[in-house]
Amino acid sequence: MLSILHTDSGRKMASANYQPPLILSDSDTDSDCDHSNAGSELSNSIFKSYLESSSSSSLTAVDLSKIQSFVTTSSSGALSCLICLERIRLSDPTWSCSSLCFSIFHLLCIQSWARQSSDLSAARAATRLPISAETASDQATWHCPKCRSPYSKSEIPRKYLCFCGKLEDPPCDNPWILPHSCGEVCNRPLKHNCGHFCLLLCHPGLCPSCPKLIRTRCFCGSVEDVRRCGFKNFSCNKSCSKLLDCKKHRCSQICHEETCPPCRARGTYRCRCGKKEEERDCCDRDFQCENPCTNVLGCGKHVCQRGCHSGDCGQCPLQGKRTCPCGKRVYEGMSCDVAAPVCGATCNKLLDCGFHRCPERCHRGPCVETCRIMVTKSCRCGGLKKEVPCYQDLSCERKCQRMRDCGRHACKRRCCDGDCPPCSEVCDRRLRCKNHKCPAPCHRGTCAPCPVMVTISCACGETHLEVPCGTEMDQKPPRCPKPCKIAPMCRHSSNCKPHRCHYGACPVCRLPCDEEYQCGHLCKLRCHGPRPPPNPEFTLKPKKKKLNHQRESTPGTPCPPCPELVWRSCVGQHFGAERMMVCSDRTQFSCDNLCGNPLPCGNHYCTKTCHPLKSQSSTSEKHKSSESCEECDLRCQKERLPSCQHPCPLQCHPGECPSCKVLVKRSCHCGSMVHVFECIYFNSLSETEKATVRSCGGLCHRKLTNCTHLCPETCHAGECPSPEKCSKKVTVRCKCLTLKKEWLCHDVQATYLNSGCDPKDISKNQFGLGLLPCNSECKTKEQAVDSGLQLRKPKVLEEKESENEKHLPKRRKRKDRVQEAKQISKLQQTLATMKRLFLFVIIIITLLAAVCFGYKGLLRLSDWMNEVEVQRARRRYPRA
Numbered sequence: 001m002l003s004i005l006h007t008d009s010g011r012k013m014a015s016a017n018y019q020p021p022l023i024l025s026d027s028d029t030d031s032d033c034d035h036s037n038a039g040s041e042l043s044n045s046i047f048k049s050y051l052e053s054s055s056s057s058s059l060t061a062v063d064l065s066k067i068q069s070f071v072t073t074s075s076s077g078a079l080s081c082l083i084c085l086e087r088i089r090l091s092d093p094t095w096s097c098s099s100l101c102f103s104i105f106h107l108l109c110i111q112s113w114a115r116q117s118s119d120l121s122a123a124r125a126a127t128r129l130p131i132s133a134e135t136a137s138d139q140a141t142w143h144c145p146k147c148r149s150p151y152s153k154s155e156i157p158r159k160y161l162c163f164c165g166k167l168e169d170p171p172c173d174n175p176w177i178l179p180h181s182c183g184e185v186c187n188r189p190l191k192h193n194c195g196h197f198c199l200l201l202c203h204p205g206l207c208p209s210c211p212k213l214i215r216t217r218c219f220c221g222s223v224e225d226v227r228r229c230g231f232k233n234f235s236c237n238k239s240c241s242k243l244l245d246c247k248k249h250r251c252s253q254i255c256h257e258e259t260c261p262p263c264r265a266r267g268t269y270r271c272r273c274g275k276k277e278e279e280r281d282c283c284d285r286d287f288q289c290e291n292p293c294t295n296v297l298g299c300g301k302h303v304c305q306r307g308c309h310s311g312d313c314g315q316c317p318l319q320g321k322r323t324c325p326c327g328k329r330v331y332e333g334m335s336c337d338v339a340a341p342v343c344g345a346t347c348n349k350l351l352d353c354g355f356h357r358c359p360e361r362c363h364r365g366p367c368v369e370t371c372r373i374m375v376t377k378s379c380r381c382g383g384l385k386k387e388v389p390c391y392q393d394l395s396c397e398r399k400c401q402r403m404r405d406c407g408r409h410a411c412k413r414r415c416c417d418g419d420c421p422p423c424s425e426v427c428d429r430r431l432r433c434k435n436h437k438c439p440a441p442c443h444r445g446t447c448a449p450c451p452v453m454v455t456i457s458c459a460c461g462e463t464h465l466e467v468p469c470g471t472e473m474d475q476k477p478p479r480c481p482k483p484c485k486i487a488p489m490c491r492h493s494s495n496c497k498p499h500r501c502h503y504g505a506c507p508v509c510r511l512p513c514d515e516e517y518q519c520g521h522l523c524k525l526r527c528h529g530p531r532p533p534p535n536p537e538f539t540l541k542p543k544k545k546k547l548n549h550q551r552e553s554t555p556g557t558p559c560p561p562c563p564e565l566v567w568r569s570c571v572g573q574h575f576g577a578e579r580m581m582v583c584s585d586r587t588q589f590s591c592d593n594l595c596g597n598p599l600p601c602g603n604h605y606c607t608k609t610c611h612p613l614k615s616q617s618s619t620s621e622k623h624k625s626s627e628s629c630e631e632c633d634l635r636c637q638k639e640r641l642p643s644c645q646h647p648c649p650l651q652c653h654p655g656e657c658p659s660c661k662v663l664v665k666r667s668c669h670c671g672s673m674v675h676v677f678e679c680i681y682f683n684s685l686s687e688t689e690k691a692t693v694r695s696c697g698g699l700c701h702r703k704l705t706n707c708t709h710l711c712p713e714t715c716h717a718g719e720c721p722s723p724e725k726c727s728k729k730v731t732v733r734c735k736c737l738t739l740k741k742e743w744l745c746h747d748v749q750a751t752y753l754n755s756g757c758d759p760k761d762i763s764k765n766q767f768g769l770g771l772l773p774c775n776s777e778c779k780t781k782e783q784a785v786d787s788g789l790q791l792r793k794p795k796v797l798e799e800k801e802s803e804n805e806k807h808l809p810k811r812r813k814r815k816d817r818v819q820e821a822k823q824i825s826k827l828q829q830t831l832a833t834m835k836r837l838f839l840f841v842i843i844i845i846t847l848l849a850a851v852c853f854g855y856k857g858l859l860r861l862s863d864w865m866n867e868v869e870v871q872r873a874r875r876r877y878p879r880a
Contacts, residue, residue, distance in 0.1 A: 433470025
């Protein structure tokens with residue numbers, strides 16, 4: 001809550017002369033004095049009726065201090081909304097809390113806050129309680145952003161009312177009425193329901209205590225006095241003397257508000273049975289001793305078991321009708337010293353579980369404590385059903401993955417029944433003030449405003465003002481009536497007129513300068529010496545005032561030039577051509593030397609006779625017609641930036657040369673394309689950017705150094721990366737070309753290097769040849785070839801055999817051909833069948849492996865996605 005400091009002297013003011021503390025102006029101008037007087041009259045008008053009806057000055061000062069703080073803050077424009085942290089202007093619709101803190105907020109901000117809070121409360125209630133969404137919405141509540149006082153949904157403000165609630169849309173343009181008030185008497189009921197109403201004008205904050213005078217008695221009722229209604233309860237500071245509960249002694253404490261304490265008078269008292277005496281307090285006089293009662297009951301067989309007591313022991317509890325332990329059979333006329341027999345039936349008493357009955361026979365003593373009947377139970381989350389003993393609770397190990405109310409953390413509770421507990425983490429998000437973090441439990445929606453109040457003070461630290469955290473840099477400093485403690489830095493510090501405490505620069509010194517020049521003359525202008533720097537905590541906008549003095553006497557500027565004779569150079573500023581002239585005389589002259597001033601091109605110098613330049617013609621009186629320097633007609637010879645080999649096409653000119661637009665050709669890194677660039681564009685690029693733009697974007701098309709393949713990378717600069725890691729497939733054969741396999745190129749290179757050969761020296765046709773060792777298949781093939789060669793006969797023998805075959809009958813020849821064909825077809829059929837079986841087995845094994853590894857891959861992918869989701873949630877909502 002906003003508050004200001006009050007001294008003890010202010011609390012001791014008389015009610016007739018009491019004036020609430022005012023914040024004074026920080027300057028000596030008439031406008032500030034008028035504003036201060038207006039604020040004083042406004043404050044006096046608000047408290048006038050209350051001060052006239054009050055009688056106790058000390059209680060009045062204390063009672064009005066908080067209200068005066070609200071009035072001062074409202075009238076000075078230092079109010080800030082805790083929700084948006086923006087300043088509350090005089091014309092902004094507002095709403096003020098009426099429960100505890102009485103803080104003021106923008107109407108739109110509190111409406112948005114209330115709607116969001118009530119909707120969130122309704123959503124939580126509908127989730128946690130067995131009620132419908134409409135019922136939860138009707139019963140939803142919202143809280144004040146500062147004091148957290150609860151309000152119902154029907155109390156969401158919809159109109160802009162004054163502080164007392166009587167006027168809608170109060171005026172904001174009346175300077176004699178407190179902002180956001182109606183200017184009428186508050187007339188709100190005072191606290192404690194005394195029946196009276198507030199006498200102040202419409203004001204912010206709580207109403208003061210009732211100032212009406214009434215006759216009332218003290219707490220003990222022995223003294224009657226006339227007191228203010230708001231402080232009618234008082235103590236007479238005498239002994240209470242009320243009769244205590246014991247009806248024998250009276251209260252010895254000072255007159256007090258609460259009930260009288262128990263009687264502590266010491267005395268000797270007997271126990272209930274009268275066998276023992278002890279010294280005790282009067283409030284503990286009724287006690288029981290430890291001696292058992294040994295009196296014989298009316299039956300003459302049993303002894304009383306009640307312990308220490310007063311009165312008769314009573315009848316024996318075992319006389320009369322008696323039952324067996326289970327209560328099913330009744331026995332009459334039995335002696336009290338005989339135990340009732342058991343009936344032999346089932347006990348059938350309800351066990352502690354409340355569902356099953358005792359299955360044992362009628363017995364004495366209590367039934368079993370734990371019900372061990374096997375029943376089918378479901379765990380809380382419903383994911384597990386199992387037969388367990390009735391007394392045993394069933395729970396599973398599954399963790400709940402649902403998000404809690406905060407929407408940031410998962411439940412993670414084992415065997416959760418769906419009613420996830422509230423999140424136990426700390427919110428720890430940065431508040432709007434940018435200085436503190438939210439200490440509340442993790443929640444959904446916006447955090448509550450920062451409750452910290454920051455004290456800002458004037459420049460001297462005597463006057464204080466509390467504002468919400470985060471708005472201290474936007475607030476105006478409080479006005480302080482104390483004198484300024486900053487010492488002037490000009491030479492008139494001992495004669496300057498004192499002024500009040502302020503932020504910003506001190507007022508201008510109005511005394512003459514009288515500062516002595518080096519030549520001995522005195523400055524006759526107003527003081528323009530240095531001023532102390534302003535306090536950097538607050539920056540005040542300078543007031544627009546008309547300058548009533550010369551420009552040369554502006555505070556913080558040096559004195560004007562001395563009017564003594566000085567040597568002055570010519571208009572061309574040449575050495576050796578000076579003349580003696582008065583300091584204040586700005587007349588210029590020309591000498592006969594060459595000009596020598598830089599030409600407009602900035603590269604050459606003027607060769608004309610000394611002449612005034614255009615920049616100096618305005619201050620010259622004799623040479624009113626200035627003469628410009630000659631024009632340069634040479635070609636530009638500057639080096640271009642960034643440097644290139646193309647000369648500038650313009651004539652000699654000032655400043656930098658235009659960008660070079662000449663087109664240059666550059667081939668890509670792999671040599672498959674030629675790029676055309678502008679010279680300025682290509683030369684302004686860095687080496688990395690040049691390498692990037694020169695790339696054609698396609699494959700490299702350069703042959704690798706260690707093998708016969710092309711580079712698989714995108715067109716790049718420099719050597720191809722990792723030529724020894726080529727992943728192309730190469731067909732590798734044995735020396736006899738019988739066996740062949742597909743190897744990766746880098747494996748082939750490694751094999752050559754291990755064998756002592758350089759892969760660069762291997763030709764393309766021989767690359768991969770001879771790396772496989774020959775095996776039995778190669779030898780079988782060689783034998784088959786050798787046998788074929790041996791079977792070859794000379795042409796003579798073949799001719800003879802052909803002649804012999806000619807004499808064979810046609811049927812025999814046909815039979816031999818059929819038998820050979822049958823033999824060949826059976827062998828081929830067998831081989832084909834074996835190939836099919838082998839292919840079918842390979843396909844089945846491949847499918848089984850794909851299914852197995854695919855299932856494991858899906859599980860790993862699911863685990864990986866869960867880890868990624870958890871990491872993303874941690875990055876989004878990091879812990880403190």
